[in-house]
Each structure stands twice: as C-alpha cells, then as structure tokens.
Amino acid sequence: MTRRNFLLNAALATGATLAGAAQAQTPAPEAKPKTLVAYYSWSGNTRALARHLADALGADLLELAPVTPYPAAYAACLDKAKADIAAGARPDLKPLPDLSAYDAVLVGSPNWWGTLAPPVCAFLETPALAGKKTALFQTHGGGGEQRCGRDFRRLTKGEVVSAPLIVAGTRAATSREAAAKWAAALPL
Numbered sequence: 624m625t626r627r628n629f630l631l632n633a634a635l636a637t638g639a640t641l642a643g644a645a646q647a648q649t650p651a652p653e654a655k656p657k658t659l660v661a662y663y664s665w666s667g668n669t670r671a672l673a674r675h676l677a678d679a680l681g682a683d684l685l686e687l688a689p690v691t692p693y694p695a696a697y698a699a700c701l702d703k704a705k706a707d708i709a710a711g712a713r714p715d716l717k718p719l720p721d722l723s724a725y726d727a728v729l730v731g732s733p734n735w736w737g738t739l740a741p742p743v744c745a746f747l748e749t750p751a752l753a754g755k756k757t758a759l760f761q762t763h764g765g766g767g768e769q770r771c772g773r774d775f776r777r778l779t780k781g782e783v784v785s786a787p788l789i790v791a792g793t794r795a796a797t798s799r800e801a802a803a804k805w806a807a808a809l810p811l
C-alpha cells in the first residue's frame with residue numbers, strides 16, 4: 624500500500640467509525656402522539672375549525688352526532704338547547720370508535736347558551752377519555768368563552784393540557800393559521 628493509499632484508507636475508516644458512533648448516539652425519534660379531533664357542530668363553524676386542527680396535526684377527525692339531531696330550524700334549536708342545558712341532558716351519541724389508541728383528544732364545541740353543547744358534555748364524560756391529554760376548542764357568536772372552558776375542565780375525564788382555542792364562528796373557516804399556531808403549542 625502506498626503512503627497515499629494508506630492515509631486515504633485510514634481517513635475513510637475513521638470517518639466510518641465516527642459516523643457509526645454518531646448514529647449510535649442519536650436517540651431514536653419519539654413516536655408521534657396519536658391525536659383525535661372530536662367535535663360537535665350544528666351549523667358548520669366548529670367543523671371548519673376542527674378540520675384546520677386535524678390538518679395541522681395530521682390527526683383523525685370524529686364528528687359527534689346525537690342519535691336524535693337538534694332541530695334544523697334556528698329558533699327551535701335555541702329552545703331545545705336551552706331546555707337540555709337547564710336539565711343537564713346528555714343526549715345519546717351515535718357509536719364512537721375505539722379511543723384506546725389515542726394519546727390526545729382535542730374536543731370542539733359551539734358556545735350554546737354560554738356553555739358547551741350537550742352532545743359535547745356527553746362525550747366528555749366517556750370513561751375512555753381517562754388518562755388522555757385533552758384541550759377544548761370552541762366557536763361562538765360574540766359571547767367568547769363564557770363558561771365553556773370552566774365546564775370543560777369540570778366535565779372531562781381527560782387531563783386538560785392547554786387553555787382553550789376560542790374563535791368567532793364567522794371567522795372559523797379562515798382561521799387556519801390561528802388553529803395551526805395553537806396546535807403547534809400544545810404539549811402533546
């Protein structure tokens with residue numbers, strides 16, 4: 624072996640060893656948390672926000688659907704919602720998927736009479752949420768958060784990891800950036 628070849632071989636061998644050592648020391652990438660975005664939406668605003676969040680996080684989407692839908696007419700829906708909230712009603716939901724694989728569940732609700740919509744309350748009491756990270760996102764018609772965040776913390780079986788994302792219903796469709804920013808800051 625010429626001196627030049629020897630030096631080249633030595634350099635290659637050292638390089639390979641260093642590369643191997645660097646590889647051995649690099650910690651394995653952490654598994655991405657599996658996240659579900661679950662929401663109830665009567666007129667589409669909370670659904671739009673939920674889609675932005677699911678896109679930002681690469682999360683699955685679940686629309687919460689009461690077995691008996693709320694009336695399609697606004698005035699009738701207002702009355703039914705008011706009566707249900709006063710009675711602490713928990714409407715039956717259409718079957719939920721298996722939640723066991725999810726590490727985190729983000730939950731979306733419209734503000735109804737200052738609080739969460741009853742289908743969302745029913746979902747929050749699902750025992751399968753226990754031990755999961757949760758956070759609320761909500762839309763509203765001008766009232767803002769009102770009692771939504773407080774009632775969310777009271778009802779959820781999960782661990783609340785963030786302040787809520789609160790978006791005016793009229794802005795939900797165009798809130799992709801705000802949704803992505805909130806999602807990126809979640810300690811998931």
Ligand SMILES: Cc1cc2nc3c(=O)[nH]c(=O)nc-3n(C[C@H](O)[C@H](O)[C@H](O)COP(=O)(O)O)c2cc1C
Pocket residue numbers: 663664665666667668669670700701702704705732733734735736737738762763764765766767791792793
């Ligand atoms: C039954 C009912 C009650 C509502 N109560 C309130 C309220 O107390 N405060 C508020 O800011 N908006 C209220 N709104 C407006 C909704 O929160 C708002 O339009 C929301 O974005 C609707 O979300 P959705 O399209 O996902 O159903 C109410 C709407 C309905 C249908």
